Every structure is written in structure tokens, then in C-alpha cells.
Amino acid sequence: MKTLLELTRKGKCPSVITKLARQEKIPPRTLVRLIAQGKAVIPANPRHKVKNPCVIGKNLRVKINANIGTSPEQSNIKNELKKLKVALRFGTDTVMDLSTGGDLQAIQKLILKHSTVPIGTVPIYETAICAEKKYGTFLRMTKDDILSVIEQQAKNGVDFFTIHCGITKKSMQLLERAPRKLGIVSRGGAIIAAWMKQNKSDNIFYTHFDEILKIAKRYDVTLSLGDALRPGSILDATDAPQLNELKLLGKLAQNAKRSGVQVMIEGPGHIPLNEIKRNIELEKKYCHNAPFYVLGPLVTDSALGYDHIAAAIGSAVAAAYGADFLCFVTPAEHLKLPDLEDIKLGVISSRIAAHSADLARGNNCAWKKDAMMTNARLKRDWKKQSSLSLDPEKALKERAKSLPKLKDVCTMCGRFCSIKLNEKSFKQA
Amino acid sequence: MKTLLELTRKGKCPSVITKLARQEKIPPRTLVRLIAQGKAVIPANPRHKVKNPCVIGKNLRVKINANIGTSPEQSNIKNELKKLKVALRFGTDTVMDLSTGGDLQAIQKLILKHSTVPIGTVPIYETAICAEKKYGTFLRMTKDDILSVIEQQAKNGVDFFTIHCGITKKSMQLLERAPRKLGIVSRGGAIIAAWMKQNKSDNIFYTHFDEILKIAKRYDVTLSLGDALRPGSILDATDAPQLNELKLLGKLAQNAKRSGVQVMIEGPGHIPLNEIKRNIELEKKYCHNAPFYVLGPLVTDSALGYDHIAAAIGSAVAAAYGADFLCFVTPAEHLKLPDLEDIKLGVISSRIAAHSADLARGNNCAWKKDAMMTNARLKRDWKKQSSLSLDPEKALKERAKSLPKLKDVCTMCGRFCSIKLNEKSFKQA
Numbered sequence: 001m002k003t004l005l006e007l008t009r010k011g012k013c014p015s016v017i018t019k020l021a022r023q024e025k026i027p028p029r030t031l032v033r034l035i036a037q038g039k040a041v042i043p044a045n046p047r048h049k050v051k052n053p054c055v056i057g058k059n060l061r062v063k064i065n066a067n068i069g070t071s072p073e074q075s076n077i078k079n080e081l082k083k084l085k086v087a088l089r090f091g092t093d094t095v096m097d098l099s100t101g102g103d104l105q106a107i108q109k110l111i112l113k114h115s116t117v118p119i120g121t122v123p124i125y126e127t128a129i130c131a132e133k134k135y136g137t138f139l140r141m142t143k144d145d146i147l148s149v150i151e152q153q154a155k156n157g158v159d160f161f162t163i164h165c166g167i168t169k170k171s172m173q174l175l176e177r178a179p180r181k182l183g184i185v186s187r188g189g190a191i192i193a194a195w196m197k198q199n200k201s202d203n204i205f206y207t208h209f210d211e212i213l214k215i216a217k218r219y220d221v222t223l224s225l226g227d228a229l230r231p232g233s234i235l236d237a238t239d240a241p242q243l244n245e246l247k248l249l250g251k252l253a254q255n256a257k258r259s260g261v262q263v264m265i266e267g268p269g270h271i272p273l274n275e276i277k278r279n280i281e282l283e284k285k286y287c288h289n290a291p292f293y294v295l296g297p298l299v300t301d302s303a304l305g306y307d308h309i310a311a312a313i314g315s316a317v318a319a320a321y322g323a324d325f326l327c328f329v330t331p332a333e334h335l336k337l338p339d340l341e342d343i344k345l346g347v348i349s350s351r352i353a354a355h356s357a358d359l360a361r362g363n364n365c366a367w368k369k370d371a372m373m374t375n376a377r378l379k380r381d382w383k384k385q386s387s388l389s390l391d392p393e394k395a396l397k398e399r400a401k402s403l404p405k406l407k408d409v410c411t412m413c414g415r416f417c418s419i420k421l422n423e424k425s426f427k428q429a
Numbered sequence: 430m431k432t433l434l435e436l437t438r439k440g441k442c443p444s445v446i447t448k449l450a451r452q453e454k455i456p457p458r459t460l461v462r463l464i465a466q467g468k469a470v471i472p473a474n475p476r477h478k479v480k481n482p483c484v485i486g487k488n489l490r491v492k493i494n495a496n497i498g499t500s501p502e503q504s505n506i507k508n509e510l511k512k513l514k515v516a517l518r519f520g521t522d523t524v525m526d527l528s529t530g531g532d533l534q535a536i537q538k539l540i541l542k543h544s545t546v547p548i549g550t551v552p553i554y555e556t557a558i559c560a561e562k563k564y565g566t567f568l569r570m571t572k573d574d575i576l577s578v579i580e581q582q583a584k585n586g587v588d589f590f591t592i593h594c595g596i597t598k599k600s601m602q603l604l605e606r607a608p609r610k611l612g613i614v615s616r617g618g619a620i621i622a623a624w625m626k627q628n629k630s631d632n633i634f635y636t637h638f639d640e641i642l643k644i645a646k647r648y649d650v651t652l653s654l655g656d657a658l659r660p661g662s663i664l665d666a667t668d669a670p671q672l673n674e675l676k677l678l679g680k681l682a683q684n685a686k687r688s689g690v691q692v693m694i695e696g697p698g699h700i701p702l703n704e705i706k707r708n709i710e711l712e713k714k715y716c717h718n719a720p721f722y723v724l725g726p727l728v729t730d731s732a733l734g735y736d737h738i739a740a741a742i743g744s745a746v747a748a749a750y751g752a753d754f755l756c757f758v759t760p761a762e763h764l765k766l767p768d769l770e771d772i773k774l775g776v777i778s779s780r781i782a783a784h785s786a787d788l789a790r791g792n793n794c795a796w797k798k799d800a801m802m803t804n805a806r807l808k809r810d811w812k813k814q815s816s817l818s819l820d821p822e823k824a825l826k827e828r829a830k831s832l833p834k835l836k837d838v839c840t841m842c843g844r845f846c847s848i849k850l851n852e853k854s855f856k857q858a
Binding site: 308334 | 784800
């Protein structure tokens with residue numbers, strides 16, 4: 001069976017493309033071309049039918065991802081399903097199940113079953129945990145362990161995989177030659193680096209990338225090439241290990257595309273505002289315009305407890321410069337496994353960033369939305385404003401907390417409401 | 430008596446400059462020059478001694494302002510003093526008392542008394558409210574009403590005034606020729622426009638600007654030239670009325686400087702991300718590098734309930750491009766008079782934006798702070814991380830909510846903590 005990428009290369013336009021082109025308000029042929037060229041991806045495992053698929057890439061609406069999943073410290077599947085529900089309710093475009101605690105297969109299957117959007121995973125997690133059970137330590141995991149987890153997850157219907165194929169022996173040399181302030185902060189990257197050190201061996205995800213591609217092709221799973229060496233401090237931003245990895249990911253992305261596998265690239269991380277543009281430009285250059293999936297970026301290390309705000313700043317700017325896909329960051333970042341409220345705030349902040357970038361990129365639908373909000377504001381229609389907002393319940397509740405005596409204003413300005421004064425002065429329609 | 434600006438022009442270095450230069454880690458002579466050139470201002474009315482004065486301008490740490498004050502709908506002075514306390518606690522550099530309800534003079538005096546930072550006001554508010562009492566309508570206020578309120582507030586010790594001197598007959602013509610989607614959203618601007626329409630007269634703040642300058646000079650009050658025509662919707666961003674006003678403010682700022690009065694310029698408002706750079710560049714050009722005080726900007730109209738996040742995005746970017754002073758925006762924006770929690774979130778979001786811009790601008794103190802946080806993270810020292818954060822109480826509380834079994838990790842990664850794995854793999858110091 002042909003993959004979606006192969007079909008588009010033959011000029012075919014499967015129904016999912018027609019559907020998504022309508023949503024994006026672009027001609028289906030344009031979308032076929034973007035996918036054929038590898039400038040956009042539709043993470044859609046044929047074994048996982050979802051109500052709301054999405055397309056990620058150039059000139060399209062910016063998409064966001066929410067991470068959920070258990071940890072070795074907290075593993076409550078019911079709670080993770082609640083998080084899934086919250087993330088979907090507030091408008092995430094995809095969800096990643098990053099579970100590392102409990103019965104991983106059972107959790108993954110439940111999340112796949114209940115999700116209305118594409119699901120991604122990081123297969124190294126399950127591999128490491130299975131290896132711990134099998135050998136007592138993940139340091140003994142083998143190529144076969146990795147490939148069998150990947151294949152099992154593909155069979156389950158996972159739509160996209162993060163594959164940490166860019167950290168290699170050369171990376172380790174670079175890291176040792178000029179140590180970073182905060183080393184490797186990617187969990188998958190740290191697991192692989194520990195394994196490489198212990199086994200004095202190169203990274204299996206790199207050495208056996210072709211075998212991973214075969215599985216991805218067979219099940220038509222999209223690959224998201226992980227940045228094991230993303231900076232975890234702005235002091236490590238845009239350094240040699242990061243850029244060396246990005247170049248390698250660019251090469252491996254070409255291999256993926258040649259094999260008929262859709263591919264995107266993961267990016268930082270912690271990056272100061274003034275370096276974001278360069279990071280986006282380098283990704284587009286090194287990775288031949290493969291969609292860029294950024295994890296934040298956080299524009300400061302110091303926003304503990306409010307990292308969703310630092311990430312909103314970074315991801316809005318990144319997407320305005322051309323990043324295509326934003327991984328949310330919650331207020332729990334660097335502190336704890338996020339709870340339901342954290343997930344909600346993470347999704348909302350990321351949506352604000354994506355929407356702000358859509359406006360900056362001239363997306364018509366985004367401008368229409370803001371025009372509707374402006375119009376509701378002109379009419380001093382708070383019900384309409386609330387219904388147009390990302391969190392209608394909150395907007396209504398906040399207004400209800402502080403109802404004005406004058407009905408058609410708010411308690412900030414009262415009778416000095418500028419819109420109301422304008423009406424009298426200018427007799428606006 | 431000479432004003433601070435006049436003293437610096439004579440090469441004098443008053444003690445406040447020595448103190449602030451030490452804080453900014455620049456030579457006092459440099460700061461004297463920046464102020465003499467009008468590229469920086471120290472809003473410091475000699476009648477209002479504050480513990481923490483601040484300097485706002487070029488190459489300096491980005492400063493933030495928090496707005497408090499009663500409204501015609503809600504007027505509880507005790508509550509406003511609590512807001513002042515919260516704003517100070519979370520690190521605002523200045524506070525504006527925007528009260529429009531209750532005994533305005535009494536409120537202003539109490540806020541001045543309890544503030545450890547400079548206080549700003551918008552005198553048109555008190556003028557309009559006094560005129561309502563005196564004549565039954567603010568539409569009958571006179572030049573003398575305005576000047577007497579300004580003088581009284583200067584006597585009280587107000588450190589800086591927002592003066593809406595840039596909206597003129599020409600602005601009204603521009604607004605009528607090409608109506609905006611949301612008209613005038615500045616409260617002061619809307620009051621003045623209504624008065625101008627009613628009285629078929631030009632704006633007193635413009636026609637009598639020289640008399641305002643005389644008072645400002647006599648009491649050494651800094652002027653903040655208000656943007657009555659800031660866009661209140663991104664659909665109105667960077668339009669002719671806005672830019673026409675900005676040009677006029679630039680001219681009036683030159684008059685102020687010539688008169689020995691320190692001056693800064695207020696800016697938008699609602700501006701899409703891709704137009705922020707141009708807005709900053711135009712201000713610097715039209716206003717001869719007078720410090721730029723931006724009200725947000727909000728990068729979308731659609732973040733109702735979460736406007737502090739839309740503003741954090743806009744103000745971080747604005748400050749990275751050269752804005753000097755950020756007015757906070759709270760989650761209550763467009764909804765209600767902010768409560769204590771709103772004030773707190775507004776200040777914290779604005780501080781994150783300012784700090785992110787400081788990093789982008791290469792401010793050494795900001796980089797040192799992030800280096801300390803990175804180091805605490807490397808040591809997995811959550812107490813230290815919390816104490817370095819903007820809201821230590823919150824960070825500690827969130828961690829306490831979700832304590833890991835393994836002491837030196839968090840519940841996100843548990844035993845797969847990348848920093849801990851690195852330690853074993855790389856034997857980091």
C-alpha cells in the first residue's frame with residue numbers, strides 16, 4: 001500500500017487532503033503539492049481513524065500539541081484521560097502520550113481510542129521501561145527491543161513518533177569538548193546518551209534509521225525527528241551540539257522523504273528572543289523546509305511557575321518566523337507532572353501564541369476571528385465576546401464576579417467607557 | 430530651582446543618578462548624558478520621596494508599570510492600597526493611579542504615601558469628574574479646570590502625568606474620513622474627543638501645552654505624552670490617525686525638552702506581531718529617541734480572559750526592539766476592574782516580558798540571573814530555583830502538591846530525570 005506521501009507524489013488527492021484543504025481554505029492541489037514536497041505533513045496512521053485530523057506546515061494555520069501521560073512517580077490512567085479531554089476541549093490539534101509509568105500499552109490504547117486528534121509518542125520511553133523489566137536496566141536494551149516497540153506502537157495506530165536519531169558519537173565528543181551549562185535535557189536524549197556511553201556504541205536510532213523507516217513506511221506513521229540536544233538553558237542556546245544535530249536531522253529527513261515517509265523536525269527548547277529567527281532560518285535551510293515543531297521555545301530560564309507565558313512569547317515569535325507546530329508548555333514545567341489546570345493553561349497559552357502568529361502570517365481566518373471580536377466589543381456585547389474567546393466559561397465567570405450598575409459597560413471604565421463615549425461623539429453605526 | 434533635566438544638561442550628577450547608575454551597572458556619566466539627551470527619564474517629583482526610584486530609557490533595564498485605581502463602578506480605597514502592595518511585592522517599577530471613583534484627592538494622597546516607587550496619573554480623569562460635579566457634565570470643563578487639577582496633583586507629589594496632547598482637530602478629520610473599526614479606545618482620548626466635538630474647539634492639552642509645561646517644570650514632573658488614538662483592535666493598527674498623533678507627540682516632546690521637562694511617549698495598544706518592529710522604529714524616529722512606554726501591545730484581540738498573555742508576547746517583542754517601559758495588562762482587561770489576583774498576574778507576566786527583552790538586549794544582570802537559575806536546575810535544587818523565581822511561594826506550593834518519592838527529581842520524569850542521567854553518564858561537576 002502506498003503512503004500518503006507517495007500518493008501525493010503521484011498527484012493523488014486522498015479524501016483527507018480534500019477535507020483539510022477546505023478547513024485551511026486553500027485549493028486541494030496546493031495541499032497535495034506541499035505534502036509531496038515535504039513542506040507539510042498529515043500525521044495520520046490508517047489504523048487510527050480520528051474525527052479531527054490536521055495538516056502541519058508551510059503557509060498553513062499554526063498547529064499546537066499538548067503532552068499528557070503518566071510518569072514513574074504518578075500513574076493514574078483515569079486522570080490522563082481527563083487531561084486528554086481538557087486538552088481537546090481547549091483546542092489542541094494533536095496530543096502526545098509521553099507515559100513512562102504503569103501499563104504503557106494499555107494507556108496508549110485507551111488514549112488512542114478516546115482521542116479525536118492525532119496521537120504522537122516517544123518510543124524510546126517504552127523501550128527503556130521494557131528493558132528495565134527484561135534486563136534490570138535500560139542500559140542493556142537492544143536494537144530488536146527498539147524496533148519491536150516501534151512496530152507494536154505503529155500497529156496500535158500511533159500517528160507520529162519522536163525518533164531521537166540525531167545524537168551520535170560526534171555529538172558526545174562535542175559535548176565533552178565544550179561542556180554545556182545544563183547538558184542534555186531531553187529525557188529521550190539522556191537515556192540514549194547513557195546507553196551509548198555504557199555500551200561504547202553509536203545511537204541505534206541513527207545506525208538503524210533505515211529499519212525504522214521501513215516500519216514507518218509500512219504503517220504510514222509520520223516521523224518527528226527529535227532534538228535530543230535541544231538547549232535546556234538559554235546559556236546553551238544555538239551551540240555546536242544543537243546545530244550539528246539539526247544538520248544531521250536534515251539529512252535523515254531527506255532519507256525519510258525518499259522512503260515515502262512524512263517527516264518533521266523538532267526544535268528547541270530554551271532560546272533567547274534575539275536568537276529565535278536564526279533558529280528557524282537554520283532549520284528551514286538544513287532540513288529542506290520540513291515542518292518545524294518547536295518545544296516552546298522558552299525565552300528565559302527564570303519563569304518557573306509561569307513557563308507557559310515564557311513559552312507563549314517564544315512560540316508566537318517562532319511561528320511568526322515560520323515554525324509550523326508548537327508544543328505547549330504548562331505552568332508545571334520544571335516543577336511537576338502537570339495537573340488538569342496546568343494542561344488547560346498550557347493549551348490556552350499555546351493557542352494564543354499560534355493565533356498571534358497566524359495573524360502575523362496574514363491568515364485570513366485568524367483576521368476574521370479578530371474582526372468578529374472587535375465587532376462584539378464595539379457593540380459592548382460581552383456574551384458574544386465570551387463565546388468568541390478561548391475559554392467562554394472563564395470570561396462569563398469573571399464578568400459575573402464584577403457586574404456593573406450600568407448594563408452595557410464594564411466595571412473598569414463605567415460611564416467613562418470609551419466605546420460608549422465614541423458612540424455619542426461620532427454617532428458610529 | 431533647576432529640573433533634573435536642566436541639571437544634567439549642565440553636566441551635574443545629582444545623587445539619584447549616582448544611585449540609579451549603580452543599579453543599572455553603568456557609569457554615572459553615561460546616565461547623565463542619556464538624560465540630558467532625552468533618551469532616558471527619571472520620573473521623580475521632588476515632593477515625593479520614594480525608596481525605589483527608577484530610570485527608564487535607552488540601553489537600560491526594561492521597566493514595567495502597574496495600573497491601579499478605583500472606578501465609577503467600584504471605589505474601595507482599602508482594596509486599591511492592597512493592589513498597590515501586591516504590585517510592589519511582585520516587582521513593578523512604577524504604579525499609575527487611574528482612579529475615577531470616590532474621593533480622588535484622598536485616594537491619590539494615600540497611594541503616594543504608601544508607594545515605594547514613582548506614581549503616575551492621568552489628570553484628565555480628575556478634571557472630568559470635577560467638571561461633572563461643578564457643571565453637571567464634563568463637556569463643560571475649561572482650561573482653568575485642567576490646569577488647576579494638574580497643578581494640585583503636581584503639588585501632591587505625582588511623579589509623572591499622562592497628557593493626551595496629540596489628539597487634535599486634524600485627528601478628528603482623519604477619524605471621520607476613514608472610520609476605524611473600534612474608534613477611540615483611550616478613556617482620556619474619548620473624553621477629550623467628546624469635549625472637542627461638543628465645544629467645536631481644539632484640544633486644550635494641545636492648545637495650552639506650554640502652560641502645562643510651565644507647571645511640569647515648576648514641580649519637575651515628567652510628562653508621558655498619551656496616545657489618545659492608540660488602536661484598540663489590530664484592525665486599526667498603525668493607521669493614519671495613530672501615526673499622525675505620534676508625529677505630533679514627537680514635536681511636543683521637543684518642546685518639553687527645550688523647556689527642561691523630561692518626557693516619554695506612550696504607544697499602542699493592539700498591534701499584530703509583524704507590525705511591532707515598525708511601530709518602535711517610527712516612535713524612535715518621530716520622537717527623537719524619547720523613551721517609549723507601550724501599553725501592551727496586545728498581539729491579538731481574541732485573548733479575552735488571558736490578555737496578560739497576549740500582552741506578554743507583544744511587550745517582550747516591543748522591548749526587544751527598543752521599547753523602554755511596559756504597561757502591564759491583566760487578565761481582567763476588557764472584562765472588569767482588576768482584582769488582587771489580576772494585578773499579581775499582570776505584574777508577573779509583564780516582568781517575564783521585560784526580563785526576556787533584557788536578555789535579548791544583552792543585559793548582563795539578566796543573563797546572570799538566568800545563569801543562577803540554570804545552576805540551581807543543574808543541582809536539582811528546587812528551593813533555590815523557587816527563591817530565584819518571580820513568585821517563590823507559588824513555585825514551592827506547586828512542588829509541594831506533587832512531591833516525588835525520589836527526593837532529587839520531580840514528578841514529571843522521576844528516575845528518568847535527564848539531569849540525573851547526565852550526571853551518571855558524563856560525571857558532570
